Amino acid sequence: MDIALVGIGKIAVDQHVPAINASPDWTLAATVSRQGSVDGVDSYTDFAQMLAERPEIRVVSLCLPPVPRFGYAAAALAAGRHVMLEKPPGASLSECHRLIELARAQGVTLYATWHSREAAMVAPAKAWLTDKTMTRMTVTWKEDVRRWHPGQDWIWEPGGLGVFDPGINALSIVTEILPDPIHLTAATLEVPENKQGPIAASLRFAHPKGADVSAVFDWRQDGDQTWTIEVETDAGTLALHDGGARMVINGQEHRAEGPTLEGEYPRLYANMAGLVATGDSDVDLAPMRHVADAFLLGRRETVAPFHD
Amino acid sequence: MDIALVGIGKIAVDQHVPAINASPDWTLAATVSRQGSVDGVDSYTDFAQMLAERPEIRVVSLCLPPVPRFGYAAAALAAGRHVMLEKPPGASLSECHRLIELARAQGVTLYATWHSREAAMVAPAKAWLTDKTMTRMTVTWKEDVRRWHPGQDWIWEPGGLGVFDPGINALSIVTEILPDPIHLTAATLEVPENKQGPIAASLRFAHPKGADVSAVFDWRQDGDQTWTIEVETDAGTLALHDGGARMVINGQEHRAEGPTLEGEYPRLYANMAGLVATGDSDVDLAPMRHVADAFLLGRRETVAPFHD
Numbered sequence: 001m002d003i004a005l006v007g008i009g010k011i012a013v014d015q016h017v018p019a020i021n022a023s024p025d026w027t028l029a030a031t032v033s034r035q036g037s038v039d040g041v042d043s044y045t046d047f048a049q050m051l052a053e054r055p056e057i058r059v060v061s062l063c064l065p066p067v068p069r070f071g072y073a074a075a076a077l078a079a080g081r082h083v084m085l086e087k088p089p090g091a092s093l094s095e096c097h098r099l100i101e102l103a104r105a106q107g108v109t110l111y112a113t114w115h116s117r118e119a120a121m122v123a124p125a126k127a128w129l130t131d132k133t134m135t136r137m138t139v140t141w142k143e144d145v146r147r148w149h150p151g152q153d154w155i156w157e158p159g160g161l162g163v164f165d166p167g168i169n170a171l172s173i174v175t176e177i178l179p180d181p182i183h184l185t186a187a188t189l190e191v192p193e194n195k196q197g198p199i200a201a202s203l204r205f206a207h208p209k210g211a212d213v214s215a216v217f218d219w220r221q222d223g224d225q226t227w228t229i230e231v232e233t234d235a236g237t238l239a240l241h242d243g244g245a246r247m248v249i250n251g252q253e254h255r256a257e258g259p260t261l262e263g264e265y266p267r268l269y270a271n272m273a274g275l276v277a278t279g280d281s282d283v284d285l286a287p288m289r290h291v292a293d294a295f296l297l298g299r300r301e302t303v304a305p306f307h308d
Numbered sequence: 309m310d311i312a313l314v315g316i317g318k319i320a321v322d323q324h325v326p327a328i329n330a331s332p333d334w335t336l337a338a339t340v341s342r343q344g345s346v347d348g349v350d351s352y353t354d355f356a357q358m359l360a361e362r363p364e365i366r367v368v369s370l371c372l373p374p375v376p377r378f379g380y381a382a383a384a385l386a387a388g389r390h391v392m393l394e395k396p397p398g399a400s401l402s403e404c405h406r407l408i409e410l411a412r413a414q415g416v417t418l419y420a421t422w423h424s425r426e427a428a429m430v431a432p433a434k435a436w437l438t439d440k441t442m443t444r445m446t447v448t449w450k451e452d453v454r455r456w457h458p459g460q461d462w463i464w465e466p467g468g469l470g471v472f473d474p475g476i477n478a479l480s481i482v483t484e485i486l487p488d489p490i491h492l493t494a495a496t497l498e499v500p501e502n503k504q505g506p507i508a509a510s511l512r513f514a515h516p517k518g519a520d521v522s523a524v525f526d527w528r529q530d531g532d533q534t535w536t537i538e539v540e541t542d543a544g545t546l547a548l549h550d551g552g553a554r555m556v557i558n559g560q561e562h563r564a565e566g567p568t569l570e571g572e573y574p575r576l577y578a579n580m581a582g583l584v585a586t587g588d589s590d591v592d593l594a595p596m597r598h599v600a601d602a603f604l605l606g607r608r609e610t611v612a613p614f615h616d
Contacts, residue, residue, distance in 0.1 A: 067605075070491075070514075092601035093401070094491035094594075098516075101489070158495075158607045181409070183378075183402035187466075196607060206378075208406075286402075292600040293400035297375075299466045299504060 001273065002029035002057045004050060006072055007064025008036025008043075010152070011086065015115075016063050019265035025273035029057050033064075047072055051079045058082060059276060066091040067159040070099070073110075077102040082109040084272045088168055088288050091159035100283050109275045111268075112283040114172035118267035119244025120256045125231075126177040128249065132233035134207070137178070139215035141170045142226040145199070151308060155197065162189075162197020164291045166227075167217035171287040173229060173244050174215075180208050184290055187298035192306040199306055203294055309581065310337035310365045312358060314380055315372025316344025316351075318460070319394065323423075324371050327573035333581035337365050341372075355380055359387045366390055367584060374399040375467040378407070381418075385410040390417040392580045396476055396596050399467035408591050417583045419576075420591040422480035426575035427552025428564045433539075434485040436557065440541035442515070445486070447523035449478045450534040453507070459616060463505065470497075470505020472599045474535075475525035479595040481537060481552050482523075488516050492598055495606035500614040507614055511602055 003026045005016055012031075017038055020028045030042045032050050037043035044050040050057075060076040061084040062069050070090055076083050077099065089112035090096040096112070103110035116122070143166055145155075154160045161168065174182070182205040189198040199220060205213040227243035236250040247254045275282055311334045313324055325346055328336045338350045340358050345351035352358040358365075368384040369392040370377050378398055384391045385407065397420035398404040404420070411418035424430070451474055453463075462468045469476065482490070490513040497506040507528060513521040535551035544558040555562045583590055 092492050092605050093597050094489070094601050095514075097597070098489055098491050159605045161604075181402070181406055183406050184400050206403075289401050289405070292604045293402050295603040296469075296600045297400050297467045 001025060001059060001276070002027050003059045003061055004030040004032060004054070004057045005038075006032040006047060006060060006062045008033035008038065009064070012036065012063045015265040016061060019263070019269050020061075022266060023269050023273075026269055030054055047075060051075065051081070059084065059272070061272075062086060065154045065160065067154065067157070070095045073099050074102060077106050077108060077110070080106055080108060082272075082276050084111045084268070085113060087112070087114050087172065088161065088291070089283065089285065090288075093285060093288060093292055096283065096285055096288065100281070103281055107279075109272075109279065110281040110283055111272050111275050112285070113268045113271075114169070114176070114284070114287060115264040115268055116169035116172050116243055117176045118264040118271075119173070119240075121240055121247035121254065122173055122176060122244045124254060124256065125238060125240050125244070125247055128238060129177055129231065129233070130179055132235050133209070134178075134211045134231055134233050136212045136232040137174070137214070138230045139170050139174060140226050140228045140230075141167055141215070142218040142221035144221050144225065145219035145306075146308065156195045156306075158196050160197050161291060162191070162195070163199055163201055163217045163219045164197075164294065166219075167201060167215070168287050168291050169243065170215060170217070170227070170229065171290045173240065175284070175286040175290070177229075182207050182213050184293040184297055187294040189294065189298040189300050190303045191300055192304060193302050194305040194307075198300075199303065201294060201298065203290075309333060309367060309584070310335050311367045311369055312338040312340060312362070312365045313346075314340040314355060314368060314370045316341035316346065317372070320344065320371045323573040324369060327571070327577050328369075330574060331577045331581075334577055338362055355383060359383065359389070367392070367580070369580075370394060373462045373468065375462065375465070378403045381407050382410060385414050385416060385418070388414055388416060390419075390580075390584050392419045392421060392576070395420070395422050395480065396469065396599070397591065397593065398596075401593060401596060401600055404591065404593055404596065408589070411589055415587070417580070417587065418589040418591055419580050419583050420593070421576045421579075422477070422484075422592070422595060423572040423576055424477035424480050424551055425484045426572040426579075427481070427548075429548055429555035429562065430481055430484060430552045432562060432564065433546060433548050433552070433555055436546060437485055437539065437541070438487055440543050441517070442486075442519045442539055442541050444520045444538075444540040445482070445522070446538045447478050447482060448534050448536045448538075449475055449523070450526040450529035452529050452533065453527035453614075454616065464503045464614075466504050468505050469599060470499070470503070471507055471509055471525045471527045472505075472602065474527075475509060475523070476595050476599050477551065478523060478525070478535070478537065479598045481548065483592070483594040483598070485537075490515050490521050492601040492605055495602040497602065497606040497608050498611045499608055500612060501610050502613040502615075506608075507611065509602060509606065511598075
């Protein structure tokens, strides 16, 4: 199936293009970008032109930053195309609701992807937790923004989410593996005095059965990078490391069983092929709602300026 | 029907108690508050005790500030009581979703009230706009915080919403009267350097048919207070003044027809009686989602400190 990729930046080059090229389901038929292109693939700078000239491309994958993304998604849906969204699915919750309505009205697939949910050990962790009683969950997401987001100015701007750009990955895993819904009760956002987005955040959540759930996100992490979720239960401790790639239960490493697609983005594109085939959509806004709640309910503290 | 009122502060004394006392549907059977009470009504300081000792009180109305409200609402629902919530329905969107689930599981009524929607001319404005083509909507909500929220420290704290506490009233009217959904595209939040909540905000929205929709909220308004929504359409201009109490279409004042309950809160309590009678719930989170979007997507500017 032909697919067009919109927004040829770092995440497109690092993840989307290789995943599409390796997929048995997809052919990268066009790119749309003001800056980037992919060798050997028709490139457009005008999205409306691509939609008009390439009616055979039924599926559009959007990996441009969240603020401009809505306009492209709405145009693609209005043109009857199936749409796949990088995370977060929009710059606001209301625009995501609007996209859901548009996709439903057009009878096309909308897939709001959460790539971290496709990390190898997320599904096994979810399965293990199903029948356990959780007493505590601690999320630690600490990385070096200079290393992972070099020169991405938009990430510090309103709508760019700051440290919640990686933090929402953690929340996408948390909301996937937890059998019970949680809600934010308090948050602290540390915002550099020269930036709009937070560079660090700590969150506390209420859990319906009283478990102690908290998260710390920090973009000022030199040296070892940490993307860990630790869960204490009545059957011991489960830890997801490396953003869900590794799982350790009571000190013992577990590995994925059976044949699996290698990597998060190949699985996203396989999921999208399945959704288009069955005519379904998949839009779970829970991770984004938690982020909006943190901005709504969080206490802001001004911290030292940040320079890239 | 017996009702208990929780949180005897300014809004309870000014609005809820008179509305309940004037209602043919309700008897104020108990109050729960750490500070206030109502003459001649049983008063409790411990909510769990009231729920346990007064099983005949099937309905609880919560008018305490949004941050502590969830715990009370969840306890009341868990005890099988019908629950009526002051606006906003919670301190976070996720906790509102949780309340919806709890009410559904218990088979009881949950009513998230938006008192401004009950202003006399909101329904007539909605009816008039149904078949018009809107080109512009301008919301102006300017009031003196010292006059309307004296000493209400919580309103400046995280979760208190700052100027969005009145602003969400405007948004509750906007989302009620507009036939089409809107979504926030940009916002500026002016935050006093000694406060967490904004003292002023300007918002821009996208409209599916291209109308120009914007809002200005300001808490620094001396003298005349303004709560106005102006709508330009292909059939002329509609203006709602005084928070929806007055409607002017093309310069001509319109008044409500037929018998109506006087005032917003009496109508809320009449609505609640109807919902309990039919076993329905009414929870529209759209106004709160727009506020969360403004906190998520808004650019913050630090302004002069505010002292009460």
